[in-house]
Amino acid sequence: MEEIDKLLEDFKKRDRRALSRLITIIENNFYKIQKKFYLLLDGTQKSYIIGVTGAPGAGKSSLINLLISAFRKEGKSVGVIAVDPTSHRTGGAFLGDRIRMQSHALDKDVFIRSMGSREGKGGLSLSTPLAVRLLDAYGFDIIMVETVGIGQEDIEIFKLSDTGLLVVTPESGDDIQLIKAGNLEEADIIVINKADREGADRLYKEFKRELGNVKNSYGFSPIIVKVSTVKKEGISELIEAIDIHKRFMEDNRVFEKKRRERNLSLFYLLMDYTIRKTLREEGIILKDIESGNIDPFTGVKKAMNVICE
């Protein structure tokens, strides 16, 4: 327990090792710091959060790498959480991507960390927002969260972000399909990466046509930006698009609304975590519910007794 107190103290002194260690604890043994975690939060939530999602191979990490450089030139500090898709059958160059970003490894105002994505409740869902809050408390101006965009996770990452980027490429012919399926209407900016390749213009036009009249749940029409991370082109346009979106949110009080939703969402995730943990430790009730010895309704009554003991 003393070790934890020391960690919290070091964190408040902006010690990077303490930050890194706390993220490891969030990932693996969150219960160890749950009761003291609130001491780390100042409630101000000053960081600007950018979510970056897209299919494997879309070039998310290269893009983040260039965004880091751009933000650093503006004098802003940057924290990055990259959620590893351990639960998906994607394979590929994920670790390589991480290493690529290490060109910023010696910059003390850049912090990059990958986290495992565990399936199910309390895995990705809880640890990612907790890590983001931790980076916020540490004081980064910008926080970027990268995740492989498959289905539902896109939406989670957009909810977690102030500005949500969807990265697509001319090669990924299925992206328009995904948009039609309705999963991606909440992206704030569509980044067409590998814009030097064949088909980029066609894709741009297709997105323009599909999304031209679409407004998301708070009235914003996604901005479409062409980028080439290889040729380092389009990054300033992307930064400008992020600014446009930020101003829209400020002008329409969306910023505030998003923060409120995130507070509530984190609260419910914590409630869920606490309750599941308490019941797992008790053990018997869950077994009886699983086996059908007691019905789920009676289970709720009994569970309430355990939780309220």
Added chain:
Amino acid sequence: MEEIDKLLEDFKKRDRRALSRLITIIENNFYKIQKKFYLLLDGTQKSYIIGVTGAPGAGKSSLINLLISAFRKEGKSVGVIAVDPTSHRTGGAFLGDRIRMQSHALDKDVFIRSMGSREGKGGLSLSTPLAVRLLDAYGFDIIMVETVGIGQEDIEIFKLSDTGLLVVTPESGDDIQLIKAGNLEEADIIVINKADREGADRLYKEFKRELGNVKNSYGFSPIIVKVSTVKKEGISELIEAIDIHKRFMEDNRVFEKKRRERNLSLFYLLMDYTIRKTLREEGIILKDIESGNIDPFTGVKKAMNVICE
């Protein structure tokens, strides 16, 4: 309250109006019967549950219509819950589909009911499994649950089912993409509907190739069946495929495992519902968490006090 007691009594006498009325209460005012709902469950869970999902226009309702006829010929009673996609931008002939199934309207051993699909927790997630448990308690041999398959809901419906059917058509060129995206690996049977149309054989081969070596989380390789609901062809093959899957589950004790998971899942949904309802009624804590007046961790402590009062 007396009205509820009368309803429960009528339900136990297998009164259809009571069944119908109870589903309406589940949809709109579940809190009214929450405390007495356990009285309806006998814990045996005898019904066989078939989930049917697929894109709009794939012919799910026509298929269910033919399956009802086939099961009725075997002397089995059938209950159907069709989840309406009110939260999606799909549009289309949903109500028309409902009416089409009314060819069984006069059969007292067939019960068909559509339910709204509300977004968010406690909407679709809670009311659908509750309705299924109710149909089970009523004593239907077969329960079918139909839903429009977009993203995450597919998986939900497969978890809720003993056998999960994914309905595709030669026209829907994106289905292979969806499978590649990893969303549909948990389907037990892929039904290629409109098999009389061009491209059905190509689609069949494509699925065979993609899914030939795929086993789902409990070791079953999806069966692919061609059906034409218009020509009423392939239905007996589909019934046989359902039987094969059922036998596989019995032989490998998956049946039992699925039921255990469903019990636990319904319990957690009920816990969540109860907690959210209690906190919404209290009101102040949620507001303070949303606004950031209290951090989510302090919120959990305060919420526990309210719940445990």
